[in-house]
Amino acid sequence: MTPICQDRTVRARKATLAAKKTRMLEIKQLKVFHGMIEAVHGIDVSVSEGQCVSLLGPNGAGKTSTLSAITGTARSTGSMRLLGEDITQISIEDRCRKGIAISPEGRRIFGNLSVRDNMLMGGAMRKDRAALLSEMDEWFGRFPILGERAEQMAGTLSGGEQQMLAIARALLSRPRILLLDEPSLGLAPQIVAKIFEIIRELKAREITILLVEQNAAAAIGVSDKVYILNNGVITRQGTASDFGDGSDLMDELTGVHS
Amino acid sequence: MKLLALNSAQRQGLLGSALLSLVILAIVGAYYLWGESYQARMLYAVFVNLLVVVGLQVFTGNANITSFSHAAFMGISAYVAAICVTPMAMKVISLPDAPWGLNAFELSAVSSALLALLITGLLGLATGLFMARLTGVGVTIVSIAILVIVHSIFLYRTDIFKGNQALFGIPKIFDLPQMTVLVIVAIFFARMFRESAVGLKLRASADDEVGARAMGVDVFRVRLIAWVIGTLFFAAAGIAYAFYLGTISARPFYFNFVFLTVSMLILGGLRSVTGAVFGTLLISIGLELVRWLETGPNIGGIKFPEVLGLSGLLLGVVIVAVMAFMPNGIMGNREIEELVKRKR
Amino acid sequence: MDYLIQQSLNALSFGAEYALIALGLAIVFSIMGLVNFAHGEVIAFGGYSMVIMGTLLTNNPLVLMVGVVVACVFASVALERVAFRTVRGADLTTGLLTAFGVSIILQNLFLLFGSPRPIAATQFIFLDQTIALGSIRISSLQVYETLTTILAILALMFFLRRTTLGMAMRAAALDFEMVRLCGVRANRVIAGAFAISGLLAGLACIFIMARRGSVQPHMGFDPVLVAFVACVIGGFGSLPGAVLGGFLLGITEVAVLILLPQSAGGLAHAVVFALVALVLIWRPDGILSPAREKGDKI
Numbered sequence: 001m002t003p004i005c006q007d008r009t010v011r012a013r014k015a016t017l018a019a020k021k022t023r024m025l026e027i028k029q030l031k032v033f034h035g036m037i038e039a040v041h042g043i044d045v046s047v048s049e050g051q052c053v054s055l056l057g058p059n060g061a062g063k064t065s066t067l068s069a070i071t072g073t074a075r076s077t078g079s080m081r082l083l084g085e086d087i088t089q090i091s092i093e094d095r096c097r098k099g100i101a102i103s104p105e106g107r108r109i110f111g112n113l114s115v116r117d118n119m120l121m122g123g124a125m126r127k128d129r130a131a132l133l134s135e136m137d138e139w140f141g142r143f144p145i146l147g148e149r150a151e152q153m154a155g156t157l158s159g160g161e162q163q164m165l166a167i168a169r170a171l172l173s174r175p176r177i178l179l180l181d182e183p184s185l186g187l188a189p190q191i192v193a194k195i196f197e198i199i200r201e202l203k204a205r206e207i208t209i210l211l212v213e214q215n216a217a218a219a220i221g222v223s224d225k226v227y228i229l230n231n232g233v234i235t236r237q238g239t240a241s242d243f244g245d246g247s248d249l250m251d252e253l254t255g256v257h258s
Numbered sequence: 259m260k261l262l263a264l265n266s267a268q269r270q271g272l273l274g275s276a277l278l279s280l281v282i283l284a285i286v287g288a289y290y291l292w293g294e295s296y297q298a299r300m301l302y303a304v305f306v307n308l309l310v311v312v313g314l315q316v317f318t319g320n321a322n323i324t325s326f327s328h329a330a331f332m333g334i335s336a337y338v339a340a341i342c343v344t345p346m347a348m349k350v351i352s353l354p355d356a357p358w359g360l361n362a363f364e365l366s367a368v369s370s371a372l373l374a375l376l377i378t379g380l381l382g383l384a385t386g387l388f389m390a391r392l393t394g395v396g397v398t399i400v401s402i403a404i405l406v407i408v409h410s411i412f413l414y415r416t417d418i419f420k421g422n423q424a425l426f427g428i429p430k431i432f433d434l435p436q437m438t439v440l441v442i443v444a445i446f447f448a449r450m451f452r453e454s455a456v457g458l459k460l461r462a463s464a465d466d467e468v469g470a471r472a473m474g475v476d477v478f479r480v481r482l483i484a485w486v487i488g489t490l491f492f493a494a495a496g497i498a499y500a501f502y503l504g505t506i507s508a509r510p511f512y513f514n515f516v517f518l519t520v521s522m523l524i525l526g527g528l529r530s531v532t533g534a535v536f537g538t539l540l541i542s543i544g545l546e547l548v549r550w551l552e553t554g555p556n557i558g559g560i561k562f563p564e565v566l567g568l569s570g571l572l573l574g575v576v577i578v579a580v581m582a583f584m585p586n587g588i589m590g591n592r593e594i595e596e597l598v599k600r601k602r
Numbered sequence: 603m604d605y606l607i608q609q610s611l612n613a614l615s616f617g618a619e620y621a622l623i624a625l626g627l628a629i630v631f632s633i634m635g636l637v638n639f640a641h642g643e644v645i646a647f648g649g650y651s652m653v654i655m656g657t658l659l660t661n662n663p664l665v666l667m668v669g670v671v672v673a674c675v676f677a678s679v680a681l682e683r684v685a686f687r688t689v690r691g692a693d694l695t696t697g698l699l700t701a702f703g704v705s706i707i708l709q710n711l712f713l714l715f716g717s718p719r720p721i722a723a724t725q726f727i728f729l730d731q732t733i734a735l736g737s738i739r740i741s742s743l744q745v746y747e748t749l750t751t752i753l754a755i756l757a758l759m760f761f762l763r764r765t766t767l768g769m770a771m772r773a774a775a776l777d778f779e780m781v782r783l784c785g786v787r788a789n790r791v792i793a794g795a796f797a798i799s800g801l802l803a804g805l806a807c808i809f810i811m812a813r814r815g816s817v818q819p820h821m822g823f824d825p826v827l828v829a830f831v832a833c834v835i836g837g838f839g840s841l842p843g844a845v846l847g848g849f850l851l852g853i854t855e856v857a858v859l860i861l862l863p864q865s866a867g868g869l870a871h872a873v874v875f876a877l878v879a880l881v882l883i884w885r886p887d888g889i890l891s892p893a894r895e896k897g898d899k900i
Contacts, residue, residue, distance in 0.1 A: 071783055096785035108780045110773040117769050124766050125785030173785060324695055388883045394694050395637060399834040400882055402827065403875040517706055524699060570710035577703025582688045585696045 022083065024049045024177050024208045025070070030078035032065040039065040041232040042078065047177065047225075050206040052199070054219040054240075056249070057229035063212040064105050066229070067179050070210075071095060071102050083176065097125055099176030103166040103183060111155025115146055115165060118154045122169030132172065139168040160191035167198065177208040184215045196222055217245050271453040274595040275446040278535050281594075282445070285539075286438050298434055304542045305437045306499050311522045311534045312448045313491025317484045318520075319528040320457055322464035323394050326516045327385070327401035328492045330408035333511030335378040335496030337412070337419055340428045340506055342370035348427030356418060367431045371497045375490060382489025383482075390481035405516065412508035424505040431501040440498060444491060449531045449593070451487060456480050461529075514570075521573045524580050527587025532594040537587065541576070548572050604738045609856055615744035617852025618751035621845045622806040623829035624836070625758070626678075626799035628844035631833070632775040633795045635694060639701035640681055641829070642822025643708035644800055647677040648807035649817035650716060653723045663725050670811070671804030678800025679793055690792075705823075712819035720816035729812040747809045754805060755845060758798065762841075767794050775839070831874075835881050837888025846890060851878075 025047040032040035040062040047053045055063050068074035072092040080087050087095055101122075110118050119139065123132040140147035143164045149157060154165060163183055170178055180199070184192040196218050202209060203222065213219035220226055220243050228236040228249065243249065264272070289301055310328055318325050342365040344352070353360065365373065385404060389397055412419045419425065451457045460480040463470035471477055500506055518541070526537020548569045580587060623641065630638045651673035652666055659665070685704045689697050730743040762768035770786045771794060782788050810825065811817075829844075832851045836843025851874065858873045881889070 073779060073783070092779075092782045093785050093787045096783060102783055104780070104783070108777055110776055110780070112776050113769060113773055117773075120766065121769060121773055121781070121784050121786075124770060169784070322693075322695055324698055388879070392882065395698075395838050396834060396882060396888075398637070398698065399830055399838075400879055403831065403879055406827070407875045517702075520699070521703075568710075568714070570706055571714065574703045574705070574707030574710060578685065578700055578707065581692075581696050581700040581703065585692065 022049045023047070023081070024051070024083060025210065026079075026081040026084075027066075027070070028079045030066065030069055030076055030080065032062065032069045032074050032076045034065065034074065039074075039232055040069070040076075040229075043227075043229070043232075043234050045210075045227060045234075047208060047210050049208055051224045052203050052209040052211060052222055053225045053227070054211045054213060054223040055227050055229055056213055056216050056219060058214070060231075061229040062232040063229050064181055065232075067102065067104075067181050067210070067212055070179060071100060093125075096173060096175075099174075100179065101170040101173045101175035101177075102179040103163070103170045103181065104179075105181040105185070107159075107162045107166040109154045109157075109162050109165050109169065111153065113154055114151050115154050115157070116150045118165055118169055119172055122172035125173060135172060139172070143168065160187050160194065163187065163191075163195055164198070167195075171202075171207075177210060178202070180209060180211045180213075182212055182214060184213065184218060192218065216243075216249050220245065265453075267458075268450065268453045270593070270595050271449045272446075274532065274593040275442075275449040277594045278445050278449075278532060279442045281535070282438060282441055286434065289434075300546070302434060302437055302502055304538065305441050306495050306502075307519060307522065307542065308441055308535060308538045309444050309495035309498060310492055310519050311526075311538045312444050312531060313488045313495065314519060314523050315528060315531055315534040316448050316451055316491060317481075317488035319523060319530070319534065320452060320460045320464065321481055321484055322528070323397045323481075324520070325389075325397055325401040326513075326520070327404040327408075328488070328519065329511045329513075329515045330405045331378050331382060331489050331492040332496040332499065332515075333408060333412060333508065334381065335374040335493035336500040336506050336511070337425070337496075338377050339370045339374040339497045340425055340500040341418070342373055343367055343431065343501070344425075344428050352425055352427045353418070353420065360418060367429075367501065371501075374497050375493050378493035378496070379486065379490055382486045382493075386482045386485035386489070389485055390478045405512065409508065409512050412511070419508060422507055422509055424507045426505040428500055428504050428506070430504055432498055433502070437498055437502070440494065444494065445531060445535065448491070448534070451484075452531060456483050460484050517570075517573055521577045523587075525576055525587055527589035527591070529586060529591045530589045530593045532592070533587050533589035536589060540588075541573070544572065544576075545569055607738055608740060609860060611740050611744050611748070613853040613856040614849070615741075615747045615852070616855055617849035618748045619806055619809055619825070619848075620828055620832045620851050621848030622751050622754065622802050623825055624832040624844035624848045625755070625841060626802040626806075627826070627829055627833050628836075628839060628841050629771070629795050630799050632839040632841065633771055633778065634686075634690065634697070634792060635839075636686060636689075636697040637694070637701060637830075637838075638799070639698065639826075640685070640705040640708060641678075641799065641803060642824075642826035643705055643712075644674050644677045644681065644803045645807045645810065645822035645825065646708070646712055646817065646819065648674040648804055649723065649811055649821055650712060650721075652725070652807075652811060653721050653817055656723060656725055661725055663728065666725050667808055670807050671801060674804030674807055675797050675800035678796045678803065682792060682796040709819050709823070716817070716819060718819065720818045722816050723811060724815040726808060726812035727815050729809075743809065743812050750805055750809075754802060758841075761798075767791070771795055831878050834888055835878055837890040840888065840890045843888055843890035847888075 023046055025045070027043070027045040029042045029044065030040060031038055031042050043066070045053070045055070045066070055066060057063050065074055069076035070080065072090065072095050076088070078088075082095075082098055082100065085098070087098060087100075090098065110121060113121065116136070119136050120132075123135070126132050140150065145161055146164060146168065149161070154162070157165065167180070167183070183195050183199070187195065192215065199209065199211070199222050211219055211223065220240050223240045226238060226240055226243050227234050286301070289297060293301075310332060314325075314328060317323070341349070341353070341360055345364050346362060349356065349360070349364070389400060392400060413422065452461070459470065459475045462473070463475055463477045463480065467477060522537040522541045523534055524537070525541060526535065527533030552568050584590070623645070627638055627641055630636055630641075648670045652670050655666055655669045659669075681704065686697070686700065689700045729746060730741055732739050733742050733745075762772055766786075767790065770781050770791050774781045774791050778788065778791075781791065806825070810821070814821070828851060829848070832847030833844050834847070835850060836845070836847030854874050854877055862873065
């Protein structure tokens with residue numbers, strides 16, 4: 001575990017480099033609708049390759065709606081580009097095939113399938129069966145608890161185990177960008193720490209991540225860039241070092257207007 | 259003195275029912291002025307259907323739960339009324355093997371009607387007690403079960419019901435004037451139910467059952483009430499049917515009638531009484547046209563061929579088209595007074 | 603003892619046929635929430651195809667059997683593509699009524715283009731022969747029917763457990779959107795469900811034709827009605843429930859036929875339905891109703 005300050009310098013350096021790297025995901029003027037209601041009122045977000053970007057904010061800010069717009073499950077207007085390619089007209093399944101994978105809010109693992117089958121579903125669109133199986137074994141190695149419960153119904157897993165499974169499932173589709181929606185929700189502090197350790201590892205492997213969280217401190221600790229979303233608009237953004245440990249964000253994050 | 263305190267929706271309900279009654283009266287008036295005598299029978303049949311479809315609106319429409327058992331209740335009521343009111347002299351011939359002395363008594367029209375309502379109502383209550391507990395699909399299937407069971411009993415106990423043969427000799431008690439009154443009363447009743455507290459709660463539970471329960475709505479109770487009231491409408495239709503035709507048989511109280519009435523409700527829009535009325539009128543007119551086509555009419559010298567099954571086909575197309583393009587029917591959620599208001 | 607064996611086989615084969623059709627309904631409902639009233643017309647389509655193929659192509663029963671199954675699969679998938687896609691995602695009532703309307707349309711099309719009277723098609727009747735085993739007399743058709751259903755169920759279980767599409771279908775029954783988020787195409791999953799449904803209907807059609815020897819516009823309606831009831835007692839949407847319901851109905855029907863006096867035979871149907879109503883009072887959601895997760899698991 002690297003000490004915090006050393007971590008931050010590394011991240012600051014990376015942030016400046018990021019500007020020179022390719023834009024993985026570029027979102028402009030995004031408005032997201034749930035039926036007739038506009039949940040997000042025109043935001044700009046960009047994620048560069050290899051970056052970990054956090055979207056923070058209180059309940060109801062529109063964070064999950066933003067992710068839903070990216071995956072295609074919510075109606076939206078505005079421009080969205082993945083590696084320069086416009087994805088706004090593409091179906092949910094095709095966006096996954098283009099490289100967007102999500103560990104959604106509530107994990108949404110398939111409770112009536114075994115743990116192994118859940119992972120297989122993650123790789124459902126892949127053609128290379130052998131590689132998929134060996135990657136699954138890697139994940140079982142990294143998460144031994146999943147390996148132990150491989151044949152169990154996924155619905156019997158604990159919250160933390162389900163979160164690990166959701167992440168593994170998402171990554172088995174070999175995505176270009178991983179969307180993580182509130183991975184710490186409802187988990188005990190030790191488990192949260194473990195999950196963020198995993199996110200740190202993923203970062204080290206240069207996996208691009210867009211992280212939505214209410215746990216600001218943990219999220220900032222692992223990100224390169226942070227956006228604060230409140231009532232559907234971005235109220236603050238910057239590199240992670242600008243935000244310190246997030247303690248001055250209490251007002252924004254609890255939705256209190258002082 | 260404070261009479262019935264009506265809220266604005268209920269006042270609108272009165273207005274709407276009045277408007278619909280005017281439409282009904284206009285149609286009857288048109289018949290008396292220009293119609294030919296054979297059309298009385300057609301109009302009467304339309305009104306019987308109207309009673310059923312409005313009754314359907316009470317439960318299926320307000321609760322948004324499809325039920326197919328109305329033909330069964332109508333049939334039970336029709337048979338009870340018919341058997342009671344037919345004079346003994348006729349019954350000895352038409353129901354020679356009737357058990358329990360069924361061919362050895364006769365009742366007045368009023369008593370027969372009341373008895374039919376009572377028996378059907380009690381059956382409605384009995385079935386309602388478990389229907390109101392079931393989930394949507396469950397209600398549909400059990401309602402089919404009721405339909406099939408009752409139909410089987412009609413066919414099986416020919417000593418009472420004469421199966422597919424006609425039970426004849428029923429005196430003609432109703433005619434167009436009485437039916438018109440009955441229809442108008444039914445429209446008012448159905449509309450006021452829709453706007454009543456029970457009706458409102460039922461509609462809320464149709465939109466969001468969990469939400470309604472969370473607000474303290476006793477979903478079981480409101481569904482039960484609507485189910486029983488609907489049954490009474492069907493019973494009234496059965497009585498009206500028996501009191502006019504002179505003969506009844508088991509055949510009409512089965513799936514074909516169910517398809518017909520359900521499509522009438524869907525076309526008009528199951529959420530409003532106006533929808534029930536307009537749907538019935540539209541399809542009745544349409545069917546007459548199609549039946550005319552089916553018999554191979556002579557149009558401008560060209561003889562068209564006979565096409566059996568065209569009317570059924572049309573009904574199916576109506577249902578599918580409405581579900582695909584306007585699932586809430588022509589009227590959607592609106593009642594007639596809203597149309598009038600908008601025009602101003 | 604012989605009587606018992608005969609009647610048990612009776613019950614098994616009745617149950618097998620109901621289970622076949624009920625499974626087809628349950629698969630579609632579990633994934634799409636659609637009560638497929640038009641399923642009976644898929645069976646009727648198979649019957650009419652048999653007549654056409656018999657007249658135009660060949661009377662070879664094996665070819666015809668394959669033909670019937672293919673026709674039913676085609677009809678089922680086409681039905682989804684043409685009629686049900688527009689109401690995908692609509693609420694239960696809309697889907698149910700659409701299927702209802704489609705069923706009426708098809709029945710009347712058969713009436714219009716076929717004939718209201720039954721058309722003979724006896725190429726499968728040879729399947730129904732009496733076999734004598736010692737003092738027991740059984741029908742070969744019943745044996746075929748029971749065996750085929752068991753094989754079909756085993757094959758279906760294999761498909762659902764071991765293939766990607768099968769897994770996707772099971773997952774879709776729980777969370778369709780998440781399956782799409784994994785990149786599996788919704789259309790493939792749904793077409794697959796309807797194809798399986800059609801396959802099962804095709805198998806049932808073969809046995810129905812072997813018994814009836816003729817086709818009629820409404821021939822699919824009655825078996826599907828019973829299959830619905832089977833699904834409901836078993837728990838609508840549950841696949842094991844559909845099989846259980848089918849066999850329970852088969853056993854009940856035979857039991858009622860045995861226990862009721864001869865004269866009350868016509869009432870058997872009604873009694874069965876009455877018993878069904880009782881089961882539903884006891885368990886309104888069906889005996890093996892699928893788990894419904896209420897609320898988020900956090």
